[in-house]
Amino acid sequence: MVHTVQAECCGKTITIETGKIAKQASGAVMIKSGDTMVLVTAVAMKTAKEGQGFFPLTVNYQEKAYAGGRIPGSFFKREGRPSDSETLTCRLIDRPIRPLFPEGFLNDTQIMATVMSADKDHDPGILAMIGASAALMVSDAPFAGPIAGVKVGRVDGKFIANPTAEQEEQSDMEIVIAASKDAILMVEGSASEVSEDDLLEAIFFGKEAVQGILAAQEELAAKVGVAKRDVPAPVVNEALKARVDALAKEEMKAAVRIKAKGERHDAIDAITEKTVAALAAEFEGSEKEVKAFIEDLEYNLVREHIIKDGSRIDGRDTKTIRNIATEVGFLPRAHGSALFTRGETQSIVAATLGTSVDEQRIDSLYGDSRKKFLLHYNFPPYSVGETSFRLAPGRREIGHGMLAERALQQVLPKHDDFPYTIRIVSDITESNGSSSMATVCGGSMSMMDAGIPIKAPVAGIAMGLIKEGDEYAILSDILGDEDHLGDMDFKVAGTAEGVTALQMDIKIGGVTREIMGAALAQAKAGRVHILGEMAKTLSTARADLSSFAPRITTIWVKVDKIRDVIGSGGKNIRSVTEATGVAIDIEDTGKINIASNNKEACDLAIKMIRNLTAEAEEGKLYMGTVKKIMEFGAFVEIFPGTDGLVHVSELDTERVKNVSDILKEGDKVLVKCIGIDKQGKIKLSRKEALGQTFTE
Structure with missing residues (x-):
């Protein structure tokens, strides 16, 4: 049976329908707003794979080219690997949904969102997030939803x-918020140096805006009436747990206070191996359970220290930032570079300047566009002392890179004032928490080192949360273990004036306004401290670009002269570039950017273009x-x-019988413009130029 519900969200109608399409999936909905339609399916397998130790949730989001009335631009003319935009949307869907499945549910679960029609005014990614929740709500999967997403602007x-x-x-x-009826589940977005108070208002405005959508999903689930699966609580071997505590607890108390990450992990591994060996005979085949109890022990001890004593793994209190060291000009041939180290997290960041030729072409549902600012984040395995195959960037790397890109994009100069393509690359060389925020800090410094006139330096900080009942502690500049063992990862980046980007992920059922407000205020204090440390090395952009960077000079020509610059089949512009070696970009507005490391070549190119577009002036x-x-x-x-x-009468002061007596083809001759008729024909005189001196 087909069931349909509708919800209003600030004047826009969202329709969710189930029972018509993809009926063999555990749950499926077609969600629509305006002309945007997204099919979202959810399938949860009936049983878990043997030995499965984690919840295998996968989310796929795909934008079909036909949704925008386009044919894919690839060689094969069909949709291929996910674009960065599609990958980021997958993450947006996954993050608020994952924490709402019960512990012990380890069945393969897959959500697939397919954009089938799209208009520019109704974001398919937001509809896909809502549709994912709705598909799970009408399935038998043990999902503790609903959730809903909304994009908030101002x-x-x-x-x-x-x-x-x-x-x-x-x-x-531009803030994307996912919320349940009572709490915020996920936040991600960017802002133009907006205050923390304004951001908090925006987030909770979004929470209120989705309440009707949440109610509609509950109504749809009630109409469908599918019973949810029972997930038995994991059976705990209390006898084994007690023996693990007795053998390992005291040593673990000391181990979790070791400040150095490598030494701490080695100590915990040694405790684990020792405990497994000690219990092997008494509890045969219990190695997996013993390791799980050891992890629980570490989890509880770390959290207990923080909540009760305010003391963290490395001995800091909840607000202290790790030691920071910065260098600029670290890479001599890069246009700009920085080495940023915070505790055991380190990033080498390079800034490169290019021309319009280096812009990234983006093929989207709505047509082609060009991207002038790029940030690429790389997380090699050696940064955490591991090995792996180095393949294409994963979802995490793409997501971290985009967060840092959004943070820095807000302070870039206007393209008309600084007509360069900018690429930032961050290579994480050590990681113990908050590597994406190290990228923001290093990226800001590398751009200043490159001479890019950014509005203000940007810094980022990762905040954490430990919550036990009504007690909680907010942590500044979290370690990797604090991220793993904590309840929240809240990254905030910005200038001294305000926030430019933020991202929040949680592992619990949501966070309240009080917690979010406190975290934002504490993040601001930490951000200002980090900006102060960065300023000790470099506080403003260098006055000059690197000697290795291209120089771009901008000139303007009349729009109707663009064709004269280009010439038939590009002949004229090609002759300029071949003669000078410069790179030239011509815009429809008549703006011409000339890029070269050689000033003389640039000046020659300008002269040649001026000649191509020059108009005769009477008397000159x-x-x-x-x-x-x-x-x-x-004809001259x-x-x-x-x-x-030059008419024969204008050749000389005396009468000329034969033109060839005075001039021959190829001769250089000084002439004066004595008139331009209505048809634009130019009248020249050699006679009136005689005795005069020509200067260019």
Whole structure:
């Protein structure tokens, strides 16, 4: 049977339908708003694989080219590997849903969201997130939803839920929020140096905006009436647990206080091996359970120390930032570079300047676009002392890179003022928490080292949360273990004036306004401290670009002269680039960017372009070339492709019988423009130029 529900979200109608399409999936919905339609399916296998030790949830999001009335631009003309945008949307769907499955549910579960129709004003990614929750709600999967997502913008001081494309252009923030009925589950977005108070208002505006969507999903689930599976609570071997505690607890108390990450992990591994060996005979075949109890012991001890004593793994209190060391100009041939180290987290970041040729072409549902600012984040296995196959960047690397890119993009100069393509690359060389925020700090410093006139330095910090009942502790600058053992990873980046990007993931059922407000305030204090440490090395952009970076000079020509610059089949522009070696970019507005490391080459290119677009002026002298001799005069080229007639009567002060007595083809001759008729024909005179001196 087909069931349909509708919800209103700030003036936009969202329709969710189930029972018509993909009926063999555990749950499936078609969700629609405007002309955007997304099919979302959820399948949860009936049993878990033998020996499965984690919850294998996968999320796939795909935008079909036909949804935007396009044919894929690839050689094979079909959809291929996910784009970065699709990968980021997968993460947005996964993160708020994953914590809402019960412990002990280890069955393969897959969500597939397929965009089948799309318009610019109704974001398919937001609908896919809502649809994923709705598909799980109408399935028998033990999902403790619903959840709903919304994008929040602000135009002229007014918050807008799911803004149109035009409103997004005007908005000073773009925040995606996932929420349940009572709490915030996930936050991600960027802002133009917005205050923490304004961000908090935006987040909880979004939470209120989705309440109708949550109610609609509950209504749909009630109509379908599918019973949820029972997931038995894991059976705990209390006798074995007691023996593990007795053997390992005291040593573990000391181990979790070892400050150095490698030494701490080695100590915990030694305790684990020792305990497994000690219990092997008494509890045969219990190695897996023993290791799980050891992990629980570590989890509980670390959290207990923080909640009760305010003391963290490495001895810091909840607000202290690890030691910071920074260098710039670290890579001598890079246009800009920085080495940023915070505790045991380290990043080498390089900034490279390019021209329009280096822009990234983006093929999306809505057409082609060009990306002028790129940030690539790399996380090699050696950064955590491991080995692995080095394949293409994974979802995590793409997500971390985009977060850092958003943080830095807010402070870039306007492209008209700084017409470069900018690429930032962050190579993480050590990691013990918050490597994406190290990328933000290093990226900011590398751009200043490159001479990019950013509005202000940007720093980032990762905040954590330990929550036990009503007690909680917010942690600044979390370690990797604190991320693993904690309840929240909340990354905040910005300038001294305000936030430019943020991302929050949680492992519990949600966080309250009080916790979020406290975390944002504590993050600001930490961010300002980090900015102060960065300023000790470099606080503003260098006055000059690197000597290895291209210099871009901008000139303007009349729009109707663009064709003269390009020439037939690109002949003219090709002759300029071949003669000078410069790179030239011509825009439809008449703006021409000339890029070269050689000033003389750039000046010559400008001169050649000026000649191609120059117009004759009456009364002005020109050094021309005789192109053709006629009985009545000579045609003289004063600019490439532009010539005028020197009539026989204007050749000399005395009467000239034969033009060839005075001029021959190829001669250089000084002439004066004495008129331009209505048809644009140029009249030249050699006679009036006699005795005058020509200066270019």
